Amino acid sequence: MFKRFYMLVVLGAALACNAAPSQKVPVTTPGDLQPDAQQSVVLKEVASLISRYNYKKVPLDDSLSKIIYNRYLKSLDENHNYLLASDVKQFETYKLKLDDDIQEGNLNDVFQMFNVYKKRYNDRIKYSLSQLNNKFDFNQNEDFVYDRDSLPFVASEADMNVLWTKRVKYDLLNLRLASADEAKNKETLKKRYENLISQFNKLNNQDVFQFFMDAVTNSIDPHTTYFNPANAAQFNIEMSKTLEGIGATLASENDYVTIKSIVPGGPADKSKQIYVDDRIVAVAQGANGEFQDIIGWRVDNAITLIRGAKGTLVRLKLLSKGKSLADKPHVVELVREKIVVQDQSVKKEIKTYNENGRTYKIGIINVPAFYIDFAAYKAGDPNYKSTTRDVKLILDTLKRQNVDGVVMDLRQNGGGSLVEAIDLSGLFIKTGPVVQVRDVKNKIEVDQDEDPAIAWTGPMAVLTDRFSASASEIFAGAMQDYGRALIIGTQTYGKGTVQSVIDLDQVISPSVSDMIARVTNKQKVAGSQSKFGQLNLTMAKFYRISGGSTQHKGVTPDISFPAIIPLDKYGEDTEPSALPYDMIQPSPYSKVGDFSAVLPTLKQMHNSRMANNVSYKYLLEDIADFKKRDAEKSITLNEQQLKQKRDADEARSLEHDNQRRVAMGLQPLKKGAPRPKNEDLDFLKYEAGQIVTDYASMGNKMTAAPTKVDP
Incomplete structure (x- = not known):
């Protein structure tokens, strides 16, 4: 199963044709863009792979x-x-x-x-x-x-x-x-x-x-995707949450590639010679490589030069903020390192609640993606980065801090690694099936958690929204089917298909690759990972262990929150080419809990709070306002009318925000005043923790004995 999803799928090294086709040369004008022989080969290869192997x-x-x-x-x-x-x-x-x-x-x-x-x-x-x-x-x-x-x-x-x-x-x-x-x-x-x-x-x-x-x-279908070489490299960085480079984010400003942020502890930071708003004017590889001028370059092309393998040397010519091309740039030598993308890694916080005279502590774990540094795992690195490993460390910390419950916040989590969804589920159940996968030949494979260790046995909820998708839905669906966690939030995205990664460099025959290099005189750019890109091909479909597909319908919460993200505009059921919902036989499993006895009470307590919650009231009004504005197609060009409308909208927004702030124990803001940094006005997250507190205060009244579910 691990190989099926992550290892590069090579479906025959010589499926590509032996030469680029002859094409009629179109009439062009100066500045027109033209296709090249390489793209012609890739187009035919992708079409062939889709027609032969795609699930749909x-x-x-x-x-x-x-x-x-x-x-x-x-x-x-x-x-x-x-x-x-x-x-x-x-x-x-x-x-x-x-x-x-x-x-x-x-x-x-x-x-x-x-x-x-x-x-x-x-x-x-x-x-x-x-x-x-x-x-x-x-x-x-x-x-x-x-x-x-x-x-x-x-x-x-x-x-x-x-x-x-x-x-x-x-x-x-x-x-x-x-x-x-x-x-x-x-x-x-x-x-x-x-x-x-x-x-x-x-x-x-x-x-x-x-x-x-x-x-x-x-x-x-919406999830079969081709990535050109640059986009393929970015996709793999997002999957692993690691990259090898200098540890800085870049942007294009006035034809300069500009440093916008510096990763603490990375090579740029440790050099003490690079600062935010410095402009990179040239890049050289190694100690003796020639500098290549990058003024006017697209930022993604510049990044290709600056990134590179761990341990390699890159030299940058930099102009500090305020200096012009007439000034001499300073040169900085950096040895590239492995950089962990912390902003998109798992994070935790603790919220406190008072219930029946007792203080409860609830750990909120934000899981932005299901990531794994597969290259490090494959290389045997014992400290490889993954969602499950990060969550396990956080759970160990939360247990030492004596929390009473946990909320797994999967809002905006678009998925990622299937393996991580299974392994993460395994932190909360002893052993058993997590997801069923049906391939293009209708063969069904049941992916199991085989590790009997459990990292957390206490009260738990999973918080979802419309952008919780794919691996998020596998995890949420498994927790719901096992009766292990309450699902709170809104209906999830409904992305229930499996994509396999095909490295087109491994598919297109070497003879064709060599021919293209000779014809186009193209060589592999330093630091790039691919010549032909990659295809993420839909080759299977996910099903919950209870038999229903996560495709199209997603996961329906036990306790619903208002849909901030419009359900009629986003989601698999809004995609014309999406695969339909269907069902297969359930997989035998043993439920570890059942919330049916306490769910009506929990809903009633939640609804009572929301009936008097200022933030909830204004959230509903904001959703209605959004729908109204979204239906508008024009705007006035009369200055007085537009100013009056915007002033009224701004005043209304400030009033709503301040009433929310007061309700959450915060000071109201004056018009034009900056918002305090790191301020958390996410009352839905707080409410999810309150629901877990309600449940914990009941004494965990789930079914005590496991219940067997058979097909």
């Missing part, structure tokens, strides 16, 4: 071609702000042709669509720049329609100019409401528009290829 079988025909076309067009201009109706009419010749293009590895039509979009985008921003010298009347009663995705594409350039004149007016009005300095506002907007052009024109053919591959894979 979808023929690559005209029907799918239309879906891919619509998705790709939407990715380019979802809001119908750039392309003209005549452009889209021209594109429609590709609607039933893309399936043939994919099978032939032909990307000319795809790039033709992008290049038209690129021209229109640049035209629009340049037009916006030309409008900044206009004198606008902000007393007129006119509206700007900002949400246009349901409207037709604009018919003519004249109509497009009208739309964009209003957009410029809206941008200026926003700045005007903050400052009356018209000259300064126009200069600010000028820089903004120029930066938009600069950043857009840094898009390369890999970006275009990624846009199209997203359209292809998402037309099959």
